[in-house]
Amino acid sequence: MNGRHDTEVKVTETQPPSQDVGAQDDIELRLGASLVHLPIIRSVAANIAMRADFDLDAISDLRLAVDEACSTLITRAVPGTTMVCRFTIDDNELRFRGAVTSADDEAPSTASFGWRVLTTLADSANAWVEPAVHDGQGNWVHVELAKRKPELT
Amino acid sequence: MPEQSSHVTTEHDHTPAQGREYEDVAALLTELARLDDQDPRHPALREEIVTRCLPLAEHIARRFSGRGEARDDLVQVARVGLLNAIDRFDPARGTGFVGYAVPTIMGEVRRHFRDTGWAVRVPRRLKELHLTLSQTSGRLSQTLGRAPTPSELAAELDLAPEDVWEGLLAGNAYQSVSMDAAQHDESTLPLSETVGEEDSALEHVDYHESLRPLLAQLPERERRVVLLRFFGNMTQTQIAERIGVSQMHVSRLLSHTLEHLRVRLSE
Numbered sequence: 537m538n539g540r541h542d543t544e545v546k547v548t549e550t551q552p553p554s555q556d557v558g559a560q561d562d563i564e565l566r567l568g569a570s571l572v573h574l575p576i577i578r579s580v581a582a583n584i585a586m587r588a589d590f591d592l593d594a595i596s597d598l599r600l601a602v603d604e605a606c607s608t609l610i611t612r613a614v615p616g617t618t619m620v621c622r623f624t625i626d627d628n629e630l631r632f633r634g635a636v637t638s639a640d641d642e643a644p645s646t647a648s649f650g651w652r653v654l655t656t657l658a659d660s661a662n663a664w665v666e667p668a669v670h671d672g673q674g675n676w677v678h679v680e681l682a683k684r685k686p687e688l689t
Numbered sequence: 690m691p692e693q694s695s696h697v698t699t700e701h702d703h704t705p706a707q708g709r710e711y712e713d714v715a716a717l718l719t720e721l722a723r724l725d726d727q728d729p730r731h732p733a734l735r736e737e738i739v740t741r742c743l744p745l746a747e748h749i750a751r752r753f754s755g756r757g758e759a760r761d762d763l764v765q766v767a768r769v770g771l772l773n774a775i776d777r778f779d780p781a782r783g784t785g786f787v788g789y790a791v792p793t794i795m796g797e798v799r800r801h802f803r804d805t806g807w808a809v810r811v812p813r814r815l816k817e818l819h820l821t822l823s824q825t826s827g828r829l830s831q832t833l834g835r836a837p838t839p840s841e842l843a844a845e846l847d848l849a850p851e852d853v854w855e856g857l858l859a860g861n862a863y864q865s866v867s868m869d870a871a872q873h874d875e876s877t878l879p880l881s882e883t884v885g886e887e888d889s890a891l892e893h894v895d896y897h898e899s900l901r902p903l904l905a906q907l908p909e910r911e912r913r914v915v916l917l918r919f920f921g922n923m924t925q926t927q928i929a930e931r932i933g934v935s936q937m938h939v940s941r942l943l944s945h946t947l948e949h950l951r952v953r954l955s956e
Contacts, residue, residue: 575861579858579861582857582858582861583854583858586839586854586857586858587839587854589838589839589840590838591835591836591837591838592826592836592837592838592839592857592925592926592936592937593835593836593924593925593926593936594836595857596925596936596937596940596943597925599940599944600940600943600944600947603944603947603948604947604951607951611955645895647893647894647895648894648895648896649894649895649896649897649900649950649954650951650954652894652919653919653947656918656919656922686835688835688838
């Protein structure tokens, strides 16, 4: 049973999570919506935060927050589809946005333990759903979070 | 003995001297065994014995230093072993306390090495760099009152930022204790701190009726770290200071505990 024999290929990369292209420092990852890829995403998150000289608490928090956000997305993704992640960094903030196609038509609950974890680790977090226009079925589920660089004293 | 002691690393080489050094502990333990658990003098006496024997735990922790583990973490683990030894020691059996405590503490430290440690082969240079970063970070946190940044670590250690980044990332190859192994470990600490405030915050979380037993099943230290971070609003550095381990260790504990909870909550 090899997934590649599956003739019904689901194309999910028709819409990146962010349309504002152009920032030279943005980093985008496209990978299978599978938990096995979590270590790659979180190490990219930690790497970016480290090079942006966030403090060690913030680096670890961001790593955990991205882990949580991606786990939330992956468990909602249509099996066999792709997750798109984008990291945006400016002088005082690192933003992460991830999206998957999903059969769910509701955003992840903001009363869950996972959401509590996310909002504690990040300075802000949002989740929303939009219809996937290309195949007319299913939705994009988005999670966005931001970690501010603390004012260091 | 003189020519042997240089390579002997078992628990026996220091025992005779330590046995004499801790001779008074036996009488205290006998008294402790006589007191009822509910007796108000019980915790005070236990505390006294713990304080009295702390150097024993530190001595053992020191013997395991230089193997790529942060000293603070080793001391903490050795103290857990000491508490176990005090709680399980039976004066009626006639063996000396030190003879019982030393292997118990060493067992705890060895288990720590077995459960944590480097998951993949990491060059010695990187392990040592990671350890240096962890220790320097602890020291800088004390003076700064917050976690340091990579550039502050680089300045303090006179290293290039690239070296600091490399050392920090090496920590990702560091394996944390498997949750299942920890759960079946009978030696988890007794409830030492009430978390009532955090507990009431749980009420506002969905599925708190399924979360609560999962939290209750966690080993004491993992549970405290999760509650303090997510319901007690403390930073990792503050938690590290509170429970006496490094911030990097708190980070690892949070990482594997959250993963464990996610898996269990989705079942």
